[in-house]
Amino acid sequence: MLKKAFLIKSASLLLILFIGCSSDENNGEPEKPIDSITPTITCVSNIDETVDALSAGKQVTYTAPTGNDNLPGFEVSQIEGLASGELFPVGTTTNTYEVKDAAGNTATCSFDITVTRSEPSSSLPYFIGADPTPSDKVWSKVENLSDEFNDGVFDESKWLNTDPARWIGRAPGLFKKNTVSEADDNLKLTAYMLDAPEVVNGSTFTHAGSNIYSKEAAQVGYYTECRMKANQTFMSSTFWLINNRNDGTGCDVRVTELDIQECVGQVTGTANFAQNFDETMHSNTHSRQTDCPETPTGSAGGSSEIGAKVYSDYFVYGVWWKSATEIEFYLNGENVYTITPEADFDLPMFLRMVIETYDWNPVPSDGGMTGTEEQRTTYYDWVRTWKLE
Template identity: 50%
Template structure:
């Protein structure tokens, strides 16, 4: 009896041992700790025609490899080879997964850039709004390529004491002519923190900005555009048309046509409504309150939130002041929106570019780029300002 029981136990142990060995072998087969491999392409740069909307880009699709057959590669972001890529940067990411679940990924960028707009006509992409039988002609007095190293004082006021507006800035940033210069093919307007604060007209100025105004007047019917790169500080970068006003001699209405108004950065102290003002295309028409006109200011704004910061690159901001009652706005050559102002915009104004501070986006003492930023970060750059009028063919 004992012998039979012992034999039975021995057989059972041998059987269990064989199962264990079998399981160990299977587990050994599944323990693949080697990650697969995948290599992506270098960045692909594509330049397209000024009026093109996108570019068809083909590339060799990355394919992962592994030490064991069965690895699968899939694209998790971006666009596939042969698709149309928009202007800007598209990041393409690929992930390879092996049979054991190990993964490896890689990415590369497709960067599509348009050639610079033609100097022979306004920048239009898609539908061209030029009326039949008409052509655009440059208005030289209201245009500047900034291609010399000498500021053109015959075209622009940069000293607010010399224009007729008498506006020296919004506290705490004082408009200073010395902050304006030209060089490297652009108009450069620097903002800064003053080494020594200035007290003037019962105001305390701790920062410096600047304002420029055209000496020739801007009128309805013209097309206005600027290629501008904003500074990175809390201060503004702008392109607009200002209208003088006088309650004694007229004009009695105080108008303002903003083509682009933005800031370089916002922060925790920025008013809630302005949190996106560092990545925005913002335009507006104002009829400001004056004692000889209306009691409450009226505005008609338009805006488009951008996926890029205004200081990330040059943007082309355009405005066709088509008539006193209809104003069309363009961004990088594409139509964005139309504003119909609350009153006729039938007055003459001045192209204006102002870098100033706002109380709704105040200086942030603990992170004041006007003091700590590089010269590049503190500078708004205008590649050019161009104005066009319609004439018969």
């Protein structure tokens, strides 16, 4: 009886194995070979395009990559970037394509399309994106408030190198003429430590800075800009406007100051407001020293992140003194904020390029002048001023 049961069980097992083998062979058809070969794909080389300052981007066409495989049935698709013929924005767009075969094997390739804006023109203000110029006006350069600094000679017909009768500097920074030079197509203001402290008007000075005045005054409606690379010290790099208080009469005997950019290369102060002064654009409007109670005094300002250290590269700082009550500020051609001053800004103001010390950013323990001459220098590539006509 046991022998018979064993035979039946063995026969059943053989039947199951036979059925399983028949199923695996797909009714007698041989198994398909496994595809382990990766497909191939090749992208075009990187593409560089240039647009003018007012363009947001450029339409770029390119040859889409084609793939290949050892077997038919592969597909190519874009998995990153923009298709050929689309508008590519200013900056770098990475385009990635993938080829995938029928077995699921994949390969990718990538290339960059970089769209760069043209350098600011010496014939027009540097605006990017929307052009704010009124449709019935054109910009005309004010030559006495403009300088390309490209002839190796400091232009004394346009600029005054320090004026001790007005301001000698804020201790411990004393303005010195020998900090100023023009070379390498730049106005160069180079700070240094004095060989010995100097006492002037009861104040002790240990460092040398710079103070450049324009001889001609800017007026309401002017647009002024500079391309500047800040120094890397605790001393400032600045571009601003201020009036001469005693030039006015009556209630115009007052001070109006318009700071376009004030920054430092090394933050040594501990105040919260100071912590980003080495990587932002800081602007202010000040109304002060008025003899008329009806004239408002006070300050109003704004700031914008640069996205890098102020000394890492040249940046374009600009201001449109649009009206007595509306002042627009520009960073690298873009309008970053608008300030309404506390009092009307309608008095003529003179351009200033100043390297000074701030009481809120004290001298570091090593004196702050251990860097190279290049690191201690603020570079002005150019200054340009425009008026509407």
